Amino acid sequence: xxxxxVIFAYxxxxxxxxxxxxxxxxxxxxxxDIPVTLVTDSDSVTDSDFDRVIIQDNERExxxxxxxxxxxxxxxxxxxxxxxxxxxRTLLVDADFIVASDSLKSIMNSDLEFACHRSQMMITGEHFxxxxxxxxxxxxxxxxxxxxxxxxRFSETVFSRWKQIQEHYQYYAQLHRFISAPYRNDYALSxxxxxASGQLGQESSSGSWIPWDxxxxxxxxxxxxxxxxxxxTYTRITNNLVRKFKLDLRDHDLxxxxxxxxxxxxxxxxx
Amino acid sequence: xxTNTVITNIRTRYDFELGKKLLQEKYRSKLLxxxxxxxxxxxxxxxxxxxxxxxxxxxxxxxxxxxxEVQRVPLLxxxxxxxxxxxxxxxxxxxxxxxxx
Numbered sequence: 178x179x180x181x182x183v184i185f186a187y188x189x190x191x192x193x194x195x196x197x198x199x200x201x202x203x204x205x206x207x208x209x210d211i212p213v214t215l216v217t218d219s220d221s222v223t224d225s226d227f228d229r230v231i232i233q234d235n236e237r238e239x240x241x242x243x244x245x246x247x248x249x250x251x252x253x254x255x256x257x258x259x260x261x262x263x264x265x266r267t268l269l270v271d272a273d274f275i276v277a278s279d280s281l282k283s284i285m286n287s288d289l290e291f292a293c294h295r296s297q298m299m300i301t302g303e304h305f306x307x308x309x310x311x312x313x314x315x316x317x318x319x320x321x322x323x324x325x326x327x328x329x330r331f332s333e334t335v336f337s338r339w340k341q342i343q344e345h346y347q348y349y350a351q352l353h354r355f356i357s358a359p360y361r362n363d364y365a366l367s368x369x370x371x372x373a374s375g376q377l378g379q380e381s382s383s384g385s386w387i388p389w390d391x392x393x394x395x396x397x398x399x400x401x402x403x404x405x406x407x408x409x410t411y412t413r414i415t416n417n418l419v420r421k422f423k424l425d426l427r428d429h430d431l432x433x434x435x436x437x438x439x440x441x442x443x444x445x446x447x448x
Numbered sequence: 449x450x451t452n453t454v455i456t457n458i459r460t461r462y463d464f465e466l467g468k469k470l471l472q473e474k475y476r477s478k479l480l481x482x483x484x485x486x487x488x489x490x491x492x493x494x495x496x497x498x499x500x501x502x503x504x505x506x507x508x509x510x511x512x513x514x515x516x517e518v519q520r521v522p523l524l525x526x527x528x529x530x531x532x533x534x535x536x537x538x539x540x541x542x543x544x545x546x547x548x549x
Binding site: 283286287300390410420424425428 | 463476
């Protein structure tokens with residue numbers, strides 16, 4: 178049975194996602210010992226860092242202002258991972274998910290048909306073990322940042338539902354009463370898994386989650402990376418006072434949302 | 449650097465409690481034992497239960513609420529091995545965290 182990771186990366190005016198993906202791929206190969214396939218529309222990526230490079234057109238983009246900067250991204254084809262992955266067992270990861278341990282090996286070596294995170298914590302210390310819901314029908318939120326799947330009928334169903342939901346996202350937003358823009362893969366995946374599990378919630382689909390938190394670092398955290406140790410500084414309100422905290426972290430898989438920081442630290446992140 | 453920034457930096461606290469939680473999450477991922485069709489987190493309660501049982505086979509509820517019948521001794525062996533090795537690493541890193549307080 179073949180195993181491997183798939184990363185989707187489409188460059189924008191602001192960020193070279195393919196460069197971030199290249200570093201992410203090296204780390205996946207180093208820590209998880211599996212090959213990585215890149216899906217991109219850029220023809221400038223060298224094959225040497227990847228098992229395969231799949232060229233996929235993707236014109237549709239989303240945008241939002243972060244401060245005064247217009248941030249753009251293209252995330253509309255994650256559901257194609259089922260069709261594009263060359264592996265029997267696939268780890269679909271965001272380019273900004275920085276692997277620093279072999280923790281996901283146990284999920285890859287398991288016989289779980291489909292697994293993703295159902296809870297996350299933010300590095301600022303808020304929302305530890307947070308399990309969110311969205312919409313009026315309180316659908317449990319799952320995170321599309323890291324998804325492991327096999328070639329089972331169940332996984333195929335999840336991806337076909339994911340595709341259908343993306344195509345009719347406005348309808349689902351109105352049905353469940355959540356904000357339809359920007360399009361969120363997390364929501365589409367959550368609804369897909371919800372439907373594939375018989376609309377009975379996550380508990381009904383045995384083994385569809387990764388049994389630990391997705392740890393996310395948002396852009397409000399200052400990070401200094403030195404020899405594999407992240408020194409983080411952030412503020413948090415405690416007892417009605419804004420306080421500054423610091424924390425050191427190493428060997429911990431992190432979802433780093435700050436793309437500017439990633440772009441500026443590619444060399445330090447390289448393994 | 450202005451005076452206010454200097455004061456803020458001096459008042460910056462090491463986030464020991466969050467560090468503890470993150471260590472818990474980090475090592476929880478390493479305590480996962482997948483064996484005999486079940487997914488188990490190696491903890492002292494399950495190890496104690498497996499140790500005090502005498503039957504060759506036991507029925508357990510795993511991490512995903514599946515009810516699984518397993519051979520007791522092979523699972524106990526792997527659970528104990530995983531638990532001891534991971535807790536040792538956890539303890540070492542926890543001591544480092546405490547010293548940074």
